Amino acid sequence: xxxxxxxxxxxxxxxxxxxxxxxxxxxxxxxxxxxxxxxxxxxxxxxxxxxxxxxxxxxxxxxxxxxxxxxxxxxxxxxxxxxxxxxxxxxxxxxxxxxxxxxxxxxxxxxxxxxxxxxxxxxxxxxxxxxxxxxxxxxxxxxxxxxxxxxxxxxxxxxxxxxxxxxxxxxxxxxxxxxxxx
Numbered sequence: 001x002x003x004x005x006x007x008x009x010x011x012x013x014x015x016x017x018x019x020x021x022x023x024x025x026x027x028x029x030x031x032x033x034x035x036x037x038x039x040x041x042x043x044x045x046x047x048x049x050x051x052x053x054x055x056x057x058x059x060x061x062x063x064x065x066x067x068x069x070x071x072x073x074x075x076x077x078x079x080x081x082x083x084x085x086x087x088x089x090x091x092x093x094x095x096x097x098x099x100x101x102x103x104x105x106x107x108x109x110x111x112x113x114x115x116x117x118x119x120x121x122x123x124x125x126x127x128x129x130x131x132x133x134x135x136x137x138x139x140x141x142x143x144x145x146x147x148x149x150x151x152x153x154x155x156x157x158x159x160x161x162x163x164x165x166x167x168x169x170x171x172x173x174x175x176x177x178x179x180x181x182x
Contacts, residue, residue, distance in 0.1 A: 012136050012137065012139075013138055014138050014141045015059060015090075015138045015139075015141065016141045016143050017089055017091075017142055017143050017147045018143055019058070020055045020056075020058035020089065021055065021087075021088070021090075022054055022055055022058070022088055023051070023085050023086065023087045023088075024050060024051040024054070024085070024086045024088075025083060025084065026047060026083075026084050026086075027082070027083050027084075027109055028078055028080055028081065028082045028083075028084060029080060030080055032080070033080060038077040038079055039077070039079065039082070039084075041074055044074070044078060044104060044118075045072060045121075047084065048069075048086055048088075048102045048104065048119070048121050048123070049123065050086075051102060052066070052088045052100040052102050052121075053066065055088040055089060055100050056090070056098050056100055056123075056127070059090045059098060059137065059138065059140065060098065060125075060127035060135075060137040060138070061138070062129075062135070063129075064098070064125040064126060064127045064137075065128055066124075066125055067097060067123075067124040067126045068124045069121060069122070069123045070121070070123070071122050071157075072120075072121040073119055073120050073121065074119045075117055075118050075120070076116065076117075076118040076119075077118075078104075078106050081108060081109050082108060083108070083109045083115075084105070084118075085104070085106070085107075085115060086103075086104050086105075087102065087103045087104075087105065088100050088101065088102045089147075090140045091122070091140070091147075091151055091153070091154040092150075092151050092154030092155060093137050093138065093139050093140045094137075095136060095137070096126055096127050096134035097127070097134075098124070098127070098140070099122055099124050099154040099157065099158065100122070100124075100125060101120070101121075102121045102122070102123065103120050104117065104118050104119035104120065104121075105117055122154070124161075
């Protein structure tokens with residue numbers, strides 16, 4: 001990041017977690033099903049990415065692109081007729097990146113039973129300017145104990161992501177130095 005971008009980052013006001021939190025809801029139809037007759041995981045993943053992208057754009061005040069998705073977990077199948085709620089919030093921020101946590105809940109469209117958690121994911125977004133270059137994001141301010149826990153857990157995931165990338169890069173460099181190609 002350039003000195004100019006870094007100084008701009010320092011002037012971007014912080015935002016509380018609640019400022020960009022959102023829920024996206026969608027009724028699942030036969031069009032969303034896979035060969036097993038349940039909702040296709042890719043449909044859920046798109047809803048997750050859509051909700052997380054909205055949160056990242058709201059928090060950063062402009063365009064943000066998906067950089068990675070961590071730990072997409074499917075806990076229960078989603079069925080035709082389920083009303084799916086995708087809840088997302090910014091858990092952590094860096095200079096130009098944000099981790100967005102997403103919880104996927106489902107309930108029957110015609111019943112008054114509580115929604116159950118059917119999935120979760122963590123996505124990393126990078127805020128970009130009109131030229132596609134990274135731009136500063138406001139720091140997120142955790143408001144509740146749950147927000148503080150999510151912030152701390154996001155820092156752990158970031159540390160693991162960076163360590164994994166570094167280890168893979170070192171392994172590839174070692175193999176290349178030994179003359180072992182892909």
